[in-house]
Amino acid sequence: MSALESLHTLPERAPGRSPERESERRRRLVALPRPTVRRAPSVVHGVVALAGLGAIILGQLGLSMALGEGAYEIAGLEASSAQLSREQQTLQEQLDTLESPQQVATAAESLGMVQGQASQFLQLSSGAVLGGPDALHMQQPSIATNGNLLVGNELLQSSTPAPQAPVVQEPVEPEPYPGMLLPAEGVAPGVGG
Amino acid sequence: MPTNERSRRMTRVRSILTGIVVVALVGACVVRLVDIQLVRAEALNAEASGRVGATAPIHGTRGDIVDANGTVLAGTVDRWDLTISPQFVHDLTERDGLEAGEVVTGGEIFERLAAITGEDPLVYQAAVDAALLANPESDYLVLDTGLDGTQYQQMRDLQQELPIGFVTLRSNPQRVYPAGAVAGNLVGFMGTDGPLAGLEMTQDQSCLAPEPGEQTFERGADGTPIPGSTVVTEQSADGGTLQLTIDxxxxxxxxxxxxxxxxxxxxxxxxxxxxxxxxxxxxxxxxxxxxxxxxxxxxxxxxxxxxxxxxxxxxxxxxxxxxxxxxxxxxxxxxxxxxxxxxxxxxxxxxxxxxxxxxxxxxxxxxxxxxxxxxxxxxxxxxxxxxxxxxxxxxxxxxxxxxxxxxxxxxxxxxxxxxxxxxxxxxxxxxxxxxxxxxxxxxxxxxxxxxxxxxxxxxxxxxxxxxxxxxxxxxxxxxxxxxxxxxxxxxxxxxxxxxxxxxxxxxxxxxxxxxxxxxxxxxxxxxxxxxxxxxxxxxxxxxxxxxxxxxxxxxxxxxxxxxxxxxxxxxxxxxxxxxxxxxxxxxxxxxxxxxxxxxxx
Missing domain, CATH: 3.40.710.10 (DD-peptidase/beta-lactamase superfamily)
Structure with missing residues (x-):
């Protein structure tokens, strides 16, 4: 503190000196930087800092919530995409089966169609109409007398050949049958149960 | 002014000490870091993945066999196996998240499952009982195979409705032949383990067979994969499409x-x-x-x-x-x-x-x-x-x-x-x-x-x-x-x-x-x-x-x-x-x- 005081009091001690001397003297004297006085931090700064911190935390929270929300949305959309592609595949399977030659042939025959007249050809050079090949010697339906397809297709024979959209099955109360697992006495299978 | 001198020296000593401590701490951390990340990395990774992680193959899709006009003679469709963990089969009660007083018995669960697959619920129950008889800690049993997309969705809906974590669906793609016996003598067919006849067999490695990939994921305590933890380590490649000259x-x-x-x-x-x-x-x-x-x-x-x-x-x-x-x-x-x-x-x-x-x-x-x-x-x-x-x-x-x-x-x-x-x-x-x-x-x-x-x-x-x-x-x-x-x-x-x-x-x-x-x-x-x-x-x-x-x-x-x-x-x-x-x-x-x-x- 004494050095500080002396510096401050110097000009007062020699008031009567000429300006030249004074300036000379001043040149020799080097002013120490004024030390900053530590003052108690103001409340405002604290509030600002805390608010900033809070804002950052909230912001990050919000951001991660948004990201999380996005992740859920993506997961949800992926799930529904997977479900839709499963549905598409199921329908494609049915379509492929319905497109099978056996199905087309039996469907045509069920409509009363038979292997008919072949194409006629118009000969441009002579203007003549030429018939196609003669009739087939074999005129038999695609289904043998025993009800089986002549060219088998398990996919058609095991399922209904008619177009069938996936139906939502109502849970039906099962008909009671001997040994049925009744809800009242139904017990989870234990060891040896 | 000795007091100033002393306080300054004290400060210097303190900062040197602090510096030493900080350097020591950082050094320790670096050493530990290098140790974990580089020196013991492999062993630790292996241990970690063994504890929570699991590896599963990604199955590519087997290629189609088509005729000269693109009609599919052999194709692959998604099918699922219905699997169950017999040791965890139990009646569902309040403890499983059901409303107080509500009980869904094991028998009812089998009935619900069988209603979807069209099987006899008693067959399921008998299979589970037999598995438990053979091994009380039996954890894996395939109840049914070949569930199609519709049945899969119904199973998923059932899983949403009831907390039946012991029932899982496992993807098991299957081969279908939409045209049935048309060219069946040429196309051949697949057995459970691989191709058994025809072009399915001769063209298997050269064209049809997919290259399997690999994925890792982390598992929860009950063994279920943690969503979002899946990492594909190797992409799978689908098989090729085989086109025949056949019409x-x-x-x-x-x-x-x-x-x-x-x-x-x-x-x-x-x-x-x-x-x-x-x-x-x-x-x-x-x-x-x-x-x-x-x-x-x-x-x-x-x-x-x-x-x-x-x-x-x-x-x-x-x-x-x-x-x-x-x-x-x-x-x-x-x-x-x-x-x-x-x-x-x-x-x-x-x-x-x-x-x-x-x-x-x-x-x-x-x-x-x-x-x-x-x-x-x-x-x-x-x-x-x-x-x-x-x-x-x-x-x-x-x-x-x-x-x-x-x-x-x-x-x-x-x-x-x-x-x-x-x-x-x-x-x-x-x-x-x-x-x-x-x-x-x-x-x-x-x-x-x-x-x-x-x-x-x-x-x-x-x-x-x-x-x-x-x-x-x-x-x-x-x-x-x-x-x-x-x-x-x-x-x-x-x-x-x-x-x-x-x-x-x-x-x-x-x-x-x-x-x-x-x-x-x-x-x-x-x-x-x-x-x-x-x-x-x-x-x-x-x-x-x-x-x-x-x-x-x-x-x-x-x-x-x-x-x-x-x-x-x-x-x-x-x-x-x-x-x-x-x-x-x-x-x-x-x-x-x-x-x-x-x-x-």
Whole structure:
């Protein structure tokens, strides 16, 4: 503190000196930087800092919530995409089966169609109409007398050949049958149960 | 001022100490970091993944098999296995998150599961009980397989509704064959562990099989994967699409026709083969044919493709080959005149006779082919070296593989034809004493249809890999076997077989068809020799004869109600007629060459 005081009091001690001397003297004297006085931090700064911190935390929270929300949305959309592609595949399977030659042939025959007249050809050079090949010697339906397809297709024979959209099955109360697992006495299978 | 000095020194000491401590701490952290991240990284990773992580394969999709027009003959569909952890099966109560007082019993759960799969719930319960009896800590049991997309969704809905964590669905893609038995003999089928027959087997590694990938994920305490933790470490690659030269529509019609005629003549089996002139196969039909969706319904002996595996002594359809050789060698022309008795019985051990007795006939070479005279063929071939003849046979593709089908027979030709016994040297002129496959016959007739140039038969058109690369199988070079003129002349002679053989069911008015029939003797019991009654009847031909597009081969094995080629002729006619309809082939605009069958002094 004494050095500080002396510096401050110097000009007062020699008031009567000429300006030249004074300036000379001043040149020799080097002013120490004024030390900053530590003052108690103001409340405002604290509030600002805390608010900033809070804002950052909230912001990050919000951001991660948004990201999380996005992740859920993506997961949800992926799930529904997977479900839709499963549905598409199921329908494609049915379509492929319905497109099978056996199905087309039996469907045509069920409509009363038979292997008919072949194409006629118009000969441009002579203007003549030429018939196609003669009739087939074999005129038999695609289904043998025993009800089986002549060219088998398990996919058609095991399922209904008619177009069938996936139906939502109502849970039906099962008909009671001997040994049925009744809800009242139904017990989870234990060891040896 | 000593107090200042001291405080400054204290500060310096403090900061040095702090620095040392900080450096020490950071150093320790760095050492630890290096230790964990670099030195022990592998061991720690392994330990960690062992504790929470798991690896699972990613299954690629097996490639489709499609016909020439893209119709799917074999495809892969998603299916799921219903699996259960028997030890965790229990009644669901409040503890499982149900409302207070609500109870869903194990029995009810089985009923709900069975309602979706269509199985008997008691079967499920019995399976779980048996698993628990065998091992009280049983953790894995496949209840059902082959759940389709609809059933999978219903299961998922059920899992949403009830907390049944012990029921899981495992993806298990399966092979389906939408066209059923159409080309089932070619496509083959898959067993549980891999391909078992047909192209599924031969083209498995080269085209169809997918490359599996790998993924890792972290598991929760109960073993379920933690969502979002999945990391794909290796991408899977799907299998390629195999395109055949087969036309599924023609294949179906050929199979149906084969079965209709098999039933009509009560034959044991039948083959119908259609090839394009360039050697690509349109239909390789047989009956019985396996339905790859249900191989068990067909006898295992019928699984393969007869056209490639069956050996037969072809009989008279082989006369075309001998005639081609003789024409090409310049020994014979269509008008070569011979007086043909019905029996050739010179001094010595050999004897040849025609199928039916007839007076001595003044037949031309064309007449000999049309009337299918064995004696006439022997007479015509007197000047032909058997070595030359067998060179022609090799050129036609006999004794060699055609497309490399599983189980394909080749029946190598005799290495020293001149050394064959005298009887066999005569028999090989009309298709006896030599074994061939139906497909080799098709290859030979393809040569005649293609102006005398033999092309390799082709069943696989290409394989389109997952990355879009198209790989076509290597085909051998085309080779000229007989001259173009020879082929034309021979087709003209074969046209007369169709028009003048005397079978009204043979010709198709307006269309020029060239063909030859055969009634082959068979050896059913080696100790007996040729069966006295049973025959394999065939017809092989080319049409339109003026501009060949197709080769058609039909064969009925052991027909009972008609044991001559008269049984094969209507089948051949109908197959040709169906091809004309399918591909809208216009009638021929030219006439068959007028070749006399008989001659007069």
């Amino acid at each position: 599924a529509d023609v294949q179906f019609q050929a199979q149906q026709l084969a079965e209709q005629y098999r039933q009509q003549y009560q034959a044991q089996s039948a083959n119908v083969i259609v090839a394009r002139t360039d050697g690509s196969l349109v239909a390789v039909a047989q009956t019985p044919t396996v339905d790859p969706n249900d191989p068990a319904a067909t006898a295992a002996s019928d699984y393969g493709s007869f056209a490639f595996t069956q050996g037969l002594e072809p009989g008279s359809i082989f006369k075309t080959m001998a005639m081609a050789a003789m024409l090409d060698l310049g020994l014979v022309d269509p008008g070569t005149e011979r007086t043909v008795p019905w029996r050739y019985d010179p001094d010595g051990p050999v004897r040849v006779s025609d199928a039916h007795s007839h007076p001595d006939m003044q037949w031309t070479a064309t007449g000999i082919l049309v009337n299918s005279s064995n004696v006439g063929m022997v007479d015509l071939a007197q000047g032909m070296s058997r070595d030359d003849y067998f060179d022609y046979l090799a050129g036609f593709g006999f004794g060699a593989e055609t497309v490399g089908f599983p189980g394909e027979s080749t029946f190598p030709l005799a290495s020293d034809p001149s050394g064959l016994d005298a009887q066999t040297q005569l028999n090989v002129l009309f298709g006896q004493g030599i074994q061939v496959t139906p497909m080799q016959m098709v290859g030979a007739y393809q040569t005649i249809a293609n102006g005398g140039v033999h092309s390799d038969l082709q069943l696989v058109d290409s394989c389109t890999l997952a990355d879009g690369t198209v790989v076509s199988p290597e085909q051998g070079d085309d080779t000229r076997v007989i001259g173009e003129d020879t082929a034309d002349t021979l087709l003209g002679m074969m046209e007369h077989v169709v028009t003048d053989y005397g079978a009204v069911q043979f010709p198709i008015p307006g269309y020029r068809v060239a063909a030859k029939t055969g009634t082959a003797e068979v050896v059913l019991d080696p100790s007996v020799g040729y069966d006295p009654v049973q025959r394999i009847v065939t017809t092989a031909g080319v049409f339109p004869a003026d501009d060949p597009q197709f080769v058609v081969y039909v064969q009925l094995d052991l027909p009972q109600t008609e044991r001559t080629s008269a049984a094969a002729i209507p089948l051949f006619h109908d197959m040709v007629s169906l091809l004309i309809r399918e591909y809208d082939i216009p009638p021929s605009t030219s006439q068959a060459p007028d070749l006399p069958l008989e001659w007069n002094d």
